[in-house]
Amino acid sequence: MKPDVAPVFCSLKPKDVIGVVAPSARFDAQMFQKGVLCLESMGFEVHIPNGITSRHRYLAGTDRQRADVLNSLFADPGINGIIAARGGFGAMRLLPLLDWDTIAGNPKLFMGFSDATALIIPLISKGGICALHAPNLVSLGRADEQTLESFSRNLTGCFSRINLSSDQVLAGGRATGWLVGGNLATLVHMIGTAYQPDFTDGILFIEDVGEPAYKIDRMLTQMKMAGVLEGVKGVVTGSFENCDNDDYIPEIIQEVFFDANIPICMGIDVGHGAVNLSLPMGGGAILDADHACLEWDFAVK
Structure with a gap:
């Protein structure tokens, strides 16, 4: 569902505390520690809850364990922001176990991508x-x-305009709307659930990794046939990393829309590529294909 009012962006400042949640797959301990040191070097304190190193098959603990950590981080007044440890799979399994009233009553900035898309969508719409x-x-x-x-x-x-390559513009025009989307495969798997994304009046952002062009085609076709692309005001794509026949993807997108x-517009450096720029999701955005840029206007609802 689309939020009734413009979602709040809870920006952070130095010395704020960022809590870590592992909503999806198990993570590498060495890379985890490097990430912690990176946040600390930026001036933030990092809170590592008990239990996030748990293991359950390919997941970082049982659904209840992982959901309890996320619920507790939102409920804790000492936590200012929350970052996902890694992607993979598992975040959508938590959605029925989350305390949405507590989350909405204690807004905090959530950070992550890939499988974290399953959390980002309802955090905007429900939280x-x-x-x-x-x-x-x-x-x-x-x-x-x-x-x-x-x-x-x-x-x-501090949101900066993102300039795009003019040769990656598939259709011209200018649109304003709330920026919404994320990992394409994750978005598709949410269709038909109580957490199905609503892109009405939105600038749709998509990216993916390891999906051949025919699967990108199949996923976008499913989204269109399911009606979830109705009301989209603009489309901007990130990287399609390690996707076979990726030269077909622009044509596929043009056919769908x-x-x-x-x-x-295509080609923004966001996703699973070497460069992964950050995007404020749920806030107002302006996609100006005529001038090949994406910028922000939080007055847009």
């Missing part, structure tokens, strides 16, 4: 909280300077 589509904790440990600078600026509320008459 009324903007989230930061940004590197997970283990990703920070190996991030390049451009990624780290974008992360640091965005989580403190051929009758929408909306601006469409």
